[in-house]
Amino acid sequence: MMATSEITPEILQRHGVTPSEYEEIKRILGREPNLTELGIFSVMWSEHCSYKNSKNVLKLLPKDGKRMLVKAGEENAGVVDIGDGWVIAFKIESHNHPSAIEPFQGAATGVGGILRDIFTMGARPILCMNSLRFGKIEESGVKRLVSGVTAGIAHYGNCMGVPTIGGEVYFDESYEGNPLVNAFALGLARKEEIVKARAEGTGNPVFYLGAATGRDGMGGASFASKDLSEDSQKDRPAVQVGDPFLQKLLLEAVLELLKTGCVVGIQDMGAAGLTCSTCETASRGSTGIEIDVKKVPQRETGMVPYEIMLSESQERMLVILKKGREAEAKRIFEKWDLHAEEIGFVTDDNLMRVKENGRTVAEIPAKRLADDAPVYTREEREPAYFKKLQAYDPKSAGPAGDLNAALLKLLDSPTIASKEWVYEQYDHMVRTNTTVLPGSDASVIRVKGTKKSIAISVDCNSTYCYLDPYEGGKIAVAESARNVACSGAAPLSVTNCLNFGNPHNPEIFWQLKRCIEGMRDACLAFDTPVSGGNVSLYNQNPRGAIDPTPTIGMVGLIEGRAPVTSHFKKAGDVIFLLGENRDELGGSEYLKTLFGVKAGRVPRLDLAAAKTLVDLLLALASKGLLASAHDCAEGGLAVALAESCISERGREIGAQVSLTAGRLSPEALLFGESQSRVVVSTDPKHTQAAREVIESFRYPYQEIGTVGGSQLSVDGLLRIPNKVLTHTWRDSIRRRMEAR
Amino acid sequence: MKAKVYVTLKKSVLDPQGKAVQQALSSIGFGSVKDVRMGKYIELDLGSTTAPEAEKELKAMCEKLLANTVIEEYRFELN
Amino acid sequence: MKAKVYVTLKKSVLDPQGKAVQQALSSIGFGSVKDVRMGKYIELDLGSTTAPEAEKELKAMCEKLLANTVIEEYRFELN
């Protein structure tokens, strides 16, 4: 290998490689890297691939559990045992930055990427979810993002034939200029079908499968190749364009291929493309790998090794086959009209070797490159705002005035309003398994041929996380567990996407750490280990960081029962409120929407009570006592009641409720966001049985009214016709999106 | 005044649609077609205006709405 | 030889996309735009061929695949 000295401090800086990291690179190589090697290190040691700033705090999250077959960090996605030989693989991932630049393609390729992670594991993707966060919807720039992102998600997921069954959409000024697009996917497999992303068996051929490589997505690193190739500068696309049709073919071909048993290992090419997939498979297999970039299918002319290795073109896979089984594989590739090329082979020297027409252009110890990125523990400091905002007294906002108007204002707030405008764009029924359509607390998918169903909820109240990251992290997990339990499912495991600002800012790092600590405590309390996730840092706009947003994806399991939905079913059913109303308006959507205040002490979450509630819901569901269950979240009890009345289109029904306020103000009673509360309804013939179950759990509850009529009425406080509630809540986002 | 706007993907941007059309053409007997790029063609009736004014407006329309300049290029004709 | 194909909706067919674009233009300050029609613009590289041959082939491609003559019209240019 040549030991040139083409690496100037300027080049290092533009690669984001620090002087001490550079020293480490030289130690690993025993020499200076060339430019291609530097590029390879820079992407593998980037925050995105190496988690160098978050690894030390991610360790805090519990990973172990008896159902965990593949744990966080081991493979492309975690794998959880759901019994009877069935397993699920799932993960959530961010595509924030690309979506900010080009919302349609950015969101589309985000969905594409997470789906590849799942089918790479040998699991057929059976559902998608997403968590989207934008600035104020009234701004025209935000509208453009909302329509681009939702259409992009629809474009990719719909074409792949994977139903997008739910998610969350949250609007807050802190996301102005830095929207969050977190995509979740879940796949199903038989236990023995799960494959590993490993390069094993010296001499086994390495195949490149899928789209040709172009100069895609090299945004940050693009300058570096300036001196290397001329035509690369012009029209360099900062965003990748996805081809969901090609990926649908890849999906079918890969699953068919895996069934033949001729695959040794397989990995998708996502971030850092060929670089990441080659060195990671070699590292996991404790082998080496050699490829020749000249054999890599290329979409553009004149590409140099640096560009080929760093390209992030979509819809590509790396497949390591058993030697001698190539013809079998090729027949499948041809059947699906896919382009595959043999580009190299597995070696036993533990090196990642890249050649160009037989000449070595990069040679790096694979394990060191993949696993030995530097890890930093950043400085942390409690933010200046923290104590000040905690001290805010919600009473100082004054009374709500007309309570009916206040409720309507909350129902009209885009964060609370129906997300129908969004999810109608997603095919949420393809594969005919969606037994609870979007609109309930959790979405539910049945597993054909079994008595199992899987319930998912994606959640995070980032206002809480801003005001109190520890409580916020806890609540995000607890809320998603509660949502899943409302459908009658036992929470199993969590995936998460940590969206934060710049970790070099000690206050941001403090937010990150405190959120993780909260998540940890909650995951332990619910016995829901973290099966994987993703970290997205540097989410900033010119005015500062986004609110800390640890998006939680909670997966639960229903065995042998029909799921429960949020919506009241029929007149005469009895309504219970499980849980206690406390004086907790701090951090509420009520303060934000009516008074423009984001402050106060966020509701306290008692983990033991939260866990009892989950167990109680499961007990009620398993005895078939629940006609409906809906949790209280943003907007409090009043919003939960209203949604229970109107959330199912065409089946709106009223309720007659009377509440005992105790010492609470009407505002706190109706709109406070005390945790661990659920509105349930039961058929009158089950009421006594339900009371007995609740009392056996010693969980606080009140019988608050009955279902029926055409209005929501809360004695002495609220009285609104269903028609008005429905119109306000269901059409809020549509109205705003269509306003010119 | 009438205008015609042509919006095409930048050269290095992947054009999955063009590729699919090329393969389809090839499968129905037009195998000699080497490359296909798909774009948009937009006809506008600008009402009564002057050529310099129209030119300025069209440019603004393209930049703001008709083309997505992150991945597309445009050109237009007036007549 | 290169070709450009323009595919447009027939006049008698309502163009929802064109109408939406016109409304969007109007909402961002281009209210004077009277009408917008959206079409497709396809660039083809035909390889080496003669003009009459290319003409014949293009017509066939348009009729068979590139345009749906139930709703669309097409024209092309060679160069």
Add this chain to the structure above:
Amino acid sequence: MKFGVVVFPGSNCDYDCYHVLKHVLGRDTDFVWHKDSDVSKYDCLVLPGGFSYGDYLRTGAIARFSPVMDAVRRHAEAGKLVIGICNGFQILLESGLLPGAMLRNKSLKFICKYVTLRVEETDTPFTRRIAKGALLRIPIAHGEGNYYAEDAVMESMHKNRQIVLRYADADGWITDEANPNGSRGNIAGICNEKRNVFGLMPHPERSSEAELGSSDGVKIFRSILDVAEAN
């Protein structure tokens, strides 16, 4: 009665149709790969929904050149049954087996939701088990279901009673508000003159089990069974 579900590259409701025919109705059903050219053993072919060839250029435009389509045409000419659902309907239009064409939804957005359909014709093999004027709750999921045909074609379809399903409101009225995509005459499904080829945008296979929220769709598949099994 033997069913063949045709699989094009990009089909994604193929398994859903197969599931209903095979597991819900217990009928002999195969997948038919789009490169196959012999479909002689089937009584009814299903062209399923999805995004054949990515819906590139126009929906159904490329799929209609798949080798299997010649066989589908011969099958139809022989009077055997063909049902095209969603993308399958679009393919039937592009291939000329049914009249008309699809435009983008008037909202320009993909729409997935339940709609109400009014059954206009019952003397087709696909609706004979259903009462005339009956209302069916079946979901749609498409970006291009805005059906268009020129006046003369509309008239002749009317005359020949080829308009089988229309979008209606909950009370059965054919209104603009009930039209989800801008379709001419609220058309949701049509058949050919010989009545053996049927295309519809809604997805009956998605509403063929009570567990999924509606089993109105299965009435269409059951109608097909009746025909063949009576013969």
